[in-house]
Amino acid sequence: MYRRLPDRARALVRFTFDGEALTAQEGDTVAAALLAAGQLATRHTPVSRAPRAPYCMMGVCFECLVVIDGAPNRQGCLTPVVEGMRVETQQGAAVFEDAE
């Protein structure tokens, strides 16, 4: 759905999404890297299990919630990808470590 413009060349970063090996460019957020790699849905809703994909890319909508290195509920659009990162689809409700 997105392609990298040819004038942008930065160091490559390797990470996995649901076990699949992918590459990103240094400076990408997790959500940007997934879109660049052709991945769309990053979570399934807790209510109807509908697939959802990043919507706002600025930390507002929480549609990009993923599991990163085992920790659920991470906002993919605010988290930079780093070498060796393990990203997984978030299925339904993870137990929210909400303080409310």
Add this chain to the structure above:
Amino acid sequence: MSERFTSASDLRRSYDLVIVGAGPAGLAAAATASGFGLSVLLADENGAPGGQIYRGITRSSEADRRRLGPDYAAGKKLSAAFAESAAAYTLGALVWSVAPTDEETPDADYPLEVGISLGGVARAIGAQRVLLATGAIERPFPIPGWTLPGVMSAGAAQILLKTSALAPSGRTVIAGSGPLLYLLASQLIAAGAPPVALVDTTPRKNWRVALPDFPAFAMSSYAAKGLKLLFDVAKRIRVIRNVSALEAVGGDKFETLIVTRTNGTMERIDADLLLLHQGVAPNLNLSSAAGCALEWDEKQALFRPKRDEWLESSEAGISIAGDGGGIVGAQASVIEGEIAGLVAAFRLSRISKEMFAQRGAELKKRLASVLRGRAFLDRLFRPADEFRVPQRDDAIVCRCEEVSAGRVRATAALGVQGPNQMKAFLRCGMGPCQGRLCGLTVSEMIAQARGVSPADVGYYRLRPPVKPVPLREFAAMPQSDAAITAVAGFVERSVEKGSAAGSLEPDNRIVER
């Protein structure tokens, strides 16, 4: 040189001024206030300074700046001035609360406490004053199908272009209203990814309503630029106007946008990506959770925090500058940031009354001059009623809890008085986004059902933390003995030396009551 921190535990116990948001307003305020000798901490949850308009500016290439245009490139100067300043900054830092200092905090000589989470560590940092420069968010655009993967906000596509040089690769449709929609269209054209169509939902009647403000606009700096933009985009891509309804359809992902025109005809546009936008609204979550009073702005159809003529909120010591206080645009945000920096310096007695009066008057004059013409834009791009309040019952209003317009309407018809009561019925606004994507819609739907103004209905009551913070970070925060006693009834202490409760081995502790 500004100093950068990567863990909240390295921050000082307190600062003269804590600024939230490193967009134009926050950057300008930080440079101004530190120039007057205040100790300043600037915090932003993004990984780089710039806010929305100047996202990724510090790492942008010449190609990026050419594609994104001169208004974007202008951010280089602002970020350089900030980098030269003495202000401390933290990026990737979520500010989750601003509140009066806890009475239990020992020897606190500051009136405000700011909750910051950075590098997996949460801390309450003291502040003499706080400036909220949290900017704007895109207004909700609840049409049927807007939750499908493949539907994104226009701002999202712009962010991908700015920070990762990613351009849509398939067929893209952009739909909605407002100057940013046309700006994005021109940026996508410059990136070699022109949309197949721009569906403009600006109601035709807005031109008539805005006309009296046209002369002031015609004399402003936006006029020539703005009209050229409209013209250039219309020359390059198909623009569809006079639209009364939109629906996104698809299976597991977006496939087709169905456009209904005001004359009743319908058109299906097949595409891979739909980008929606109908203007921006102040990002209220932090100011509202800090207790700042809000007011309804009928002209722009949004809530904003109440401010006095010096940008101070209803809460002592808390100022608000930039789009977070009401939509003014990037240039005005910079000036508001400078005003807020000046006010902080004056209130903390770093500058004389005379200097404050003189500089303040100059800045206000500049502000009035950049705001000239704004009224025309506000009236012209006030989003259509039928796109602020969904007409169809199957449109989802609260994306987090999947609450449809039909359910909100039916519940409002039961006599629900306001959005907080609606939460109890439907859970709308109680998901992780904390109402950011449904707040305005729900308030307007209740107002419509009650036949009153949204001013009488109000907005969600928001509470800190404004975003979920892992419990382990809270648990590890240093606490005063009094605070621990208040919760636990006693303080546990290790024999060797006092330390925060929770990190103790069971065999070497004593209990104080």
